[in-house]
Amino acid sequence: MTHSSTAPATAPRGVSQNDGASAPVDSAYDLAALVAARENERFALHSKYLNEMWVRVLKTIGYDVGFTRGLGPYLWDRKGDRYLDLLSGWGVFAVGRNHPALREALLSVLDGEFANLVQLDVSVLAGVLAEKLLAYAPGLEKVFFANSGAESVEAAIKFARAATGRAGILHCAHSFHGLTYGSLSMNGDEIFKKGFGPLLPNAREVPFDDLAALDAALKGRDVAAFFVEPIQGKGVNIPSDGYLAGAQALCRKYGTLFVADEIQTGLGRTGRFFAIDHFDGIEPDMIVVAKALSGGHVPVGAVLTRKWIFDKVFDRMDRAVVHGSTFSKNDLAMAAGVATLDVMKNERVVENAAAKGERLLASFRKMAEGYELVADIRGKGLMIGVEFGPPQSFKLKAAWNLLETVNSGLFCQLISIPLFRDHKVLTQVAGHGNHTIKLLPPLTISDADCDWIETSFDAVIADAHKAPSAVWSLGKTLAEHAIKARMSG
Numbered sequence: 001m002t003h004s005s006t007a008p009a010t011a012p013r014g015v016s017q018n019d020g021a022s023a024p025v026d027s028a029y030d031l032a033a034l035v036a037a038r039e040n041e042r043f044a045l046h047s048k049y050l051n052e053m054w055v056r057v058l059k060t061i062g063y064d065v066g067f068t069r070g071l072g073p074y075l076w077d078r079k080g081d082r083y084l085d086l087l088s089g090w091g092v093f094a095v096g097r098n099h100p101a102l103r104e105a106l107l108s109v110l111d112g113e114f115a116n117l118v119q120l121d122v123s124v125l126a127g128v129l130a131e132k133l134l135a136y137a138p139g140l141e142k143v144f145f146a147n148s149g150a151e152s153v154e155a156a157i158k159f160a161r162a163a164t165g166r167a168g169i170l171h172c173a174h175s176f177h178g179l180t181y182g183s184l185s186m187n188g189d190e191i192f193k194k195g196f197g198p199l200l201p202n203a204r205e206v207p208f209d210d211l212a213a214l215d216a217a218l219k220g221r222d223v224a225a226f227f228v229e230p231i232q233g234k235g236v237n238i239p240s241d242g243y244l245a246g247a248q249a250l251c252r253k254y255g256t257l258f259v260a261d262e263i264q265t266g267l268g269r270t271g272r273f274f275a276i277d278h279f280d281g282i283e284p285d286m287i288v289v290a291k292a293l294s295g296g297h298v299p300v301g302a303v304l305t306r307k308w309i310f311d312k313v314f315d316r317m318d319r320a321v322v323h324g325s326t327f328s329k330n331d332l333a334m335a336a337g338v339a340t341l342d343v344m345k346n347e348r349v350v351e352n353a354a355a356k357g358e359r360l361l362a363s364f365r366k367m368a369e370g371y372e373l374v375a376d377i378r379g380k381g382l383m384i385g386v387e388f389g390p391p392q393s394f395k396l397k398a399a400w401n402l403l404e405t406v407n408s409g410l411f412c413q414l415i416s417i418p419l420f421r422d423h424k425v426l427t428q429v430a431g432h433g434n435h436t437i438k439l440l441p442p443l444t445i446s447d448a449d450c451d452w453i454e455t456s457f458d459a460v461i462a463d464a465h466k467a468p469s470a471v472w473s474l475g476k477t478l479a480e481h482a483i484k485a486r487m488s489g
Contacts (some may be wrong), residue, residue: 007251008217008400009304015318019314024365026202029278035471039068041371043055043058044441046280053297055447061373062421065078065079065081068095069219070085071096071097071098072092072419072442073096073445075083080330082424083426084096084422084424084441085442086255086428086440087426087440088441088442089291089296091264091269091440092292092296093442094269094421095292095295095340095343095347095349095443095444096296096442099296099339101342102339106339108292109122109304110332111350114121114331116288117326117330117391120474125329125331125335125338129143131470133341134304136274137274137287137304139283140284140287140305142306143302143303143305144302144323145301145302145323145328146302147290147291147325147329147333148178148290148301149178149288149289149290150177150178150180150301151178151185152288152303153177153182153183153288154178154303155303155323155439156227156259156288157224157287158323158485159310159313159323160225160257160309161224163257163308163313164223164224164225164307165442166221167202168222168226168434169186169202169204169227170214170218171187171204171227172206172227172228172229172232173205173207173229174189175228175229175259176229176232177227177229178187179192181196182203186201186203186205186227188205189431191432194451204223208228208232208237208487209239209243210245211247213248214226214246214250215246215370218251218256222441223253224256224257225256225259225286226245226247226257228244228258228259228261229261229262229264229265229276230245230260230270230275230282231379231380231383233438234431235430235431235436236378236379236383236426241279244315245279245280245282248283257285257309258286259274259286259287260274260286261288262275262285262289263289263291263414264291264383264440266293267291267293268350268443269351269381269382270353270383271353271380272350272354273350274287275383285305288301288303289301289302289355293335293337294333294336294340297332297337298330298332298336300334311393344443352443352444353382355385356443357380359447360454364384364386364457365375367458368456371461372396374389374461375388375389375435377390379441382439382441382443382445383440384438384439385439386437387435387436388415391465409429409433412437414464415460416429419457419460422453422459423456425457425458428440445475
């Protein structure tokens with residue numbers, strides 16, 4: 001079935017019918033034709049109307065290839081070259097891009113002409129999605145839906161304060177919970193905070209994986225909630241075996257809510273449905289999810305919480321709308337969430353993530369034995385960090401120190417850029433000033449994709465151990481760019 005609508009006969013006031021178009025578009029509302037007609041303006045449009053600095057970054061590092069198509073774990077650029085996507089939209093495309101079941105679910109909502117967002121009603125799909133999510137979270141009985149991970153974190157902050165009557169919020173160093181004001185107040189990287197203060201005055205930071213520091217911070221009994229990522233996204237930092245259980249016990253002792261931020265780690269990313277499932281006895285008071293729940297199509301986030309917390313917020317009929325979000329339970333988002341969970345179950349996506357992650361981690365660890373620049377390999381499932389560190393040999397050490405003097409963490413670009421340029425593998429550095437390359441591929445990758453990953457990383461890391469080489473020539477160019485940027489700033 002073709003889904004289209006007729007374009008208005010007259011354009012809005014002040015806009016001509018073909019305003020801005022470089023080629024005529026058929027009268028049927030064809031977005032594919034619109035995109036094709038203006039593809040050559042992709043970066044010019046963004047420079048003029050959106051974030052010009054981001055366009056400059058892409059052009060500087062050679063990522064301005066113009067992706068035009070995505071399917072499963074693959075992307076295609078304007079020239080038709082195929083790439084393996086190890087970024088997956090920062091973890092959004094857990095079931096891959098444009099999964100047919102997701103597309104079918106969304107089209108069925110549009111075809112069904114549902115009475116969406118009536119507001120003075122409730123959604124069947126929201127109820128179904130909440131039921132499905134809570135089946136994975138024993139002890140949690142209520143769900144609040146939001147539009148994103150950050151918005152879900154904001155809700156969890158409000159719920160924690162309402163439930164405990166306390167103002168304090170605690171988070172870990174190197175954490176990332178979002179970029180809105182409440183979530184930004186719990187950001188462990190100062191570069192995101194600079195220029196946006198003052199932030200929440202009652203948000204405090206403790207070291208990750210440090211129970212003594214957590215104990216000291218909670219003793220005052222003024223902390224509403226402790227927010228923690230079971231595995232930190234910025235660096236792929238994994239806690240020691242007893243940390244999360246110990247943190248939960250301390251929270252119980254001092255009357256603080258224990259909140260697991262599973263926005264990136266949840267829904268199978270680590271080879272379990274939740275990352276907390278790797279650790280015995282963890283039963284958070286709230287779990288925050290988003291990213292993968294969207295299926296990559298319609299933004300959605302959720303707070304899974306204990307009933308008594310929920311009831312402290314919505315405690316009377318005149319407070320039934322004391323917190324909410326206009327678009328949060330829209331039928332497209334709910335359908336995307338339902339379809340995503342069904343795909344994960346029916347196609348054993350979580351099990352695939354565990355198996356492929358085990359293979360890749362073993363391969364990287366074996367690879368690391370022969371390369372002095374590789375400092376550590378860590379991860380669970382398909383959340384993997386490859387950390388680089390100072391080499392021992394004189395020639396490599398001199399080159400490393402030069403890059404570090406210019407810009408800490410710059411070496412990782414010497415790995416990620418050749419991976420992209422020469423091997424068509426898209427990946428990311430795990431944080432500002434970080435020495436870790438992070439892999440967050442779709443959870444549906446195959447053994448052939450693993451071959452592609454292993455071969456590509458091995459070739460690029462091997463080249464980095466040759467000095468001089470193309471990799472270190474790239475390093476010199478990047479260092480010059482960084483010096484120029486610093487001088488102009």
